[in-house]
Amino acid sequence: MxxxxxxxxxxxxxxxxxxxxxxxxxxxxxxxxxxxxxxxxxxxxxxxxxxxxxxxxxxxxxxxxxxxxxxxxxxxxxxxxxxxxxxxxxxxxxxxxxxxxxxxxxxxxxxxxxxxxxxxxxxxxxxxxxxxxxxxxDMNLVNSQQARRILDRIVGYKLSPFLWKTVKSGLSAGRVQSAATRVIVDRENEIRAFVPEEYFTIELTLEDPHGKVLHARFWGDQNGKIALKEKTQTDQVLQSVTGKDFTVSSMKKTVKQKHPTPPFITSTLQQEASKKLGFQSQRIMKIAQELYEGINLGEENGGVQGLITYMRTDSLRISEEAQTAAKALILSQYGEQYYPAQPRVYKTKSNAQDAHEAIRPANLKFSPEQIKKYLSSEQYKLYRLIWNRFVASQMASAQLNTVTVDFQAPNSPYLFRSSGYVVAFKGYMAVYEESEDEPDEDAPQKSTKLPDLKEGEVCRTVTVDPQSHFTEPPARYTEASLIKFFEEKGIARPSTYTPIITTIIARGYVVRDGKSLRPTELGEVTNKLMLEYFPDIVDETFTAHMEDQLDDIEKGQTTPEQVLTDFYKGFETDLENAEKHAPHETVETPVEQTDLICEKCGSRMVVKNGRYGKFAACPNYPTCKNTKPLNAPENTVQTITPVEGMKCELCGGNMVLRPGKYGNFYACEHYPQCRYTRQVYKEIGVTCPKCGGQLIQKRGRNRMVFYSCENYPKCDFSSWDLPLNETCPNCGKMLFRKKGKNYIYCADKACGYKREIAPNTDEDLIDTANEKIENGKKADIDIATQA
Missing domain, CATH: 3.40.50.140 (Rossmann fold)
Structure with missing residues (x-):
């Protein structure tokens, strides 16, 4: 055979x-x-x-x-x-x-x-x-993730019923989210408790012997810096210098080295992209994910290419291969003087996981300008930021020539100071400069070359300008500053920064106020209860300790069972105490009364919050389940609320929040002289699939709810059905919930994915109730919205 x-x-x-x-x-x-x-x-x-x-x-x-x-x-x-x-x-x-x-x-x-x-x-x-x-x-990594998942499930599953009974039905609690909410509430309390203090400054305008004008500010005396906190103190200084010219009492010239900042890690990427590009954290990570997973750069560039390294990292480590590539690029494009004597190595924080390199370009041959035509506008901006930051991190330090000049009037002990610097050698600054959080008023200011003065020279006084100021309260957290706080305190890890912020906004504990994050009434009431009965859960030190414990599991230094057992002992005690002593009815929250009378039982109706905004409900729920639109024809209380930081685009006046026939809207304070108005949009916590902006809830001319991108008209995405923060398991496209139906479907019709959801869920009942409210009808609303 x-x-x-x-x-x-x-x-x-x-x-x-x-x-x-x-x-x-x-x-x-x-x-x-x-x-x-x-x-x-x-x-x-x-x-x-x-x-x-x-x-x-x-x-x-x-x-x-x-x-x-x-x-x-x-x-x-x-x-x-x-x-x-x-x-x-x-x-x-x-x-x-x-x-x-x-x-x-x-x-x-x-x-x-x-x-x-x-x-x-x-x-x-x-x-x-x-x-x-x-x-x-690696089972140590698996065990660490499982321990986190079990921790979060126990906290959420055990705490949520407590919140239903004491705050509002339908609420959910999270372990790290509760600590994050407390951070924002604490800052709000600081702002409310802040008492402004008056202070003074004195500015001089001088003219040097050659006729050049310069400026100086009151600094202090020979013993050191003095803060002018009293008017009498300021008057004393003015009396000492008024009508006199100033002599150069000292001049100090120094050469300073300004070193580059390290390449990005997750937290610094989110902070810097927020400051420089104005992107929200969820959008930043979505774009970074796209750059990491690969972009088609055309056949001439090898087709699809991953452009950056993994974007969830807390390590500053750089591979030798990447350092070598950076050195070659710097030497060829900038010259030897722009490369340091030794390759730069940055020290990673002691509590970092150090599992990956820092965020850097995967291949430096793909410069931002070279591949710009293959990238969306947002992809290009973020890639350029990452590319420039990495290259700069490997370059020589900048050299600054600084000058500090002190001026003194005759027979006066007080000093006025002028300082500035010029960049003598750009070094890394030829590629990248980091954003500053808050510039120091006393720090040397970048300028052109200062006048060439000599000690003993007299400068003529042009003006002496005293000014009164008041101290400002601490600023509310932005997404960038909150992520910086997370990193500094160790209360989260790179993979959880964005989900934490997204979750506390989606749950209604926090809202965006411009770029700032502000706690809602619900967030403050919930935080107060958590502080009283579950202090560990909202304690940043305890939360940071739990993160360290999860890191120890990853290192094989402890076991999930040990960590979970230690946690549950204290948590179970707090839970038992809360069950015994916490109020078994919802806590007192400020109730907004209306002038509407319930025709079923005769009670005065109150304002409640639903999925689509506020509505009027009977206070005797569940005995009486009557509801009606908040702004029904019967006279409701017309409350007008000032809106901080929002200006009228027609006349520049302040904007206020007014109630209207179809809900609240923004209007100019000068109405009826100025009739400028704006809709109140509600974010739904989902990123636009077209441009990466936030999707918001709007109403059409027929008052029907639909969903659109915040960047309209630049982005034309819109949908009658609710977009979900979930992707199709078959093709990865966005999923939508069909309006008025009990199923979820894939955006790609060719895919055909469809999944039924349970009918008559709390969410469905809320939707139904709000649809009735939108149409001016009465609705029976489930406990999820009434409590």
Whole structure:
């Protein structure tokens, strides 16, 4: 019998990633022997309907397949069974490691042919190198993520019923979110308690012997700096110098080195992009994710390329390869004097996870200008920021020539000071300068060359200008400053910064006021209760300690059971105390009365908050469930509220919040002389799929609710159905909730993904009630909105 020469066809290696777009990029780097697919994030989680954690049995978690992921899991199982080898290439962090572990369990993978691979950047040589150096799943990382998930589930599941009974039904509590809310509430209390204090400054305008004008400010005397806090003190200084010219009493010239800032980590990227680009944290991370996963740069640039390293990191470490590439670029484009004597190495904080490099360009040959035409406007701006910051971090220091001049009037002990600097050598500043939080008034100011003065020279006094000022209260936190606080206090990790802020806004504990974050009434009432009954949960030191404990699990220095047991002892005691002593009816919150009379029971109706804004409800709920539109024809109380920081675009007057036929709206304070108005828009906590802006709730001419981008008309995204902060498990596109129906569907009609949701949920009842309110009808509203 002739020997067969036919070769058995090799089965492809299977590579499973989280993101479809990242999978698409990697697909182009590997040969035909590899099949690359995506899990679309987690495929298993704790059940939503129960605690899902057996506390008595060593905190054992019970995971179930996520609803709607069944078809995907079956397909992945089939692919894995046919493959020679399975590579789990989920993200290189705790969450990614946990997803790899869940995939291994849910797909029943053969451990002999299953490998874990990670890469810090999505580039061809790095991906191929990762394939050559696989490893086993790191159970320390998995255990750390599981401990966090179980901690958060216990807190949320046990605390939420407490809030339902004491604050408002339907509320949910989070471990780190509660601490973050307290930070914002504490700042608001500081602002309210702030008492302005008057202080004074005295400015001089002088003319030097050569006729050049310069300015100086009161500084102090020979014993040091003096703060002018009293008018009598200021008058004494003025009396001492009025009518006199000033002599140069001293002049000091120095040369200072100004060093570059390190490359970005997650927190500094979010802070700087917020200041320089005006992006919100959620938008920053979305754009960074796109740059990391890959952008099609055209055939001439090798097709799809990952442009930056992994964007969730707290490490300042840079690879030798990246340092070498930066050195070559700096020497070729700027010259030897722009490169330091030794490559720059930045020290990472002691509590950093240090799992990844700092955020940097994956390949310096792709300069921002070279690939600008392939990027959206937002992608280009963020990539340029990252590219410039990294290159600058490897460059020589700048050299500043500073001059400080002190002036003194005859027979006066007081000194007036003028200072400035000129950049003698730009160094890294030729590429990048960091934003300043609050400039120091006494610091030397950048200027052109100061007049060349000599000690003993007399300058003629042109003007002496005393001014009164008042101290300002501390500023409210912005997203950038809150993230900086998280980092400094260690109460969160890079992967959780943005979700924390998104969550406390979505839950109604905090609202955006311009760029600032302000607590709502609900947030303040909830925080007060949490402080009284669960002080550890809202304590920043305790929260930071828990983060350190999770880090210790990752390092193998402790176990999840030990951490969870230690936490639960104190938490259980607080919970029992709260059950015994907390009020069993909702706490007193300020109630806004209306002039509407309930026709069912005769009570005066009060204002309640619903999903779509305020409405009038009977205070005798649940005995009486009557509701009606807040601004019904019967005379309601017309309250007018000033809006801080908002100006009329027609006349420049202050804007106020007024009630109207269809709800509140912004109007000029000079009405009826000025009739400028603006709608009040509500953010829904979802990022626009077109431009990355925030999606907001609007009303059309027929008063029907729809959803649009805040950047309209530059961005034309709009939808009648509610966009969700969730992606399709099949194709990764945005999901929508069908208006008035009990299902969720994928934005891509060709995909066809659809998932039913439970009818008559609290959310559905609220929607129905508000639809009736919008149409001027009465509605029976579930306890979720009444309590």
């Amino acid at each position: 002739a020997k067969s020469t036919a070769k058995k066809k090799a089965t492809a290696n299977l590579v499973i990633m989280e993101s479809p777009s990242k999978a698409n990029t990697v697909k182009g780097y590997l040969g035909s022997g590899y099949r690359v697919v995506a899990s679309n994030g987690h495929i298993r989680d704790l059940p939503k309907s129960t605690l899902g954690v057996d506390i008595e049995n060593h905190f054992q978690a019970r995971y179930i397949n996520i609803r709607g992921k069944g078809p995907l899991i079956r397909e992945l199982k089939k692919e894995a069974k046919a493959a020679d080898r399975v590579y789990l290439a989920t993200d290189p962090d705790r969450e990614g490691e946990a997803i790899a572990w869940h995939l291994s369990a849910a797909l029943d993978l053969d451990e002999n042919k299953t490998r874990r691979i990670t890469f810090n950047e999505v580039t061809k040589h790095v991906v191929r190198d990762a394939i050559k150096h696989p490893r086993a799943i």
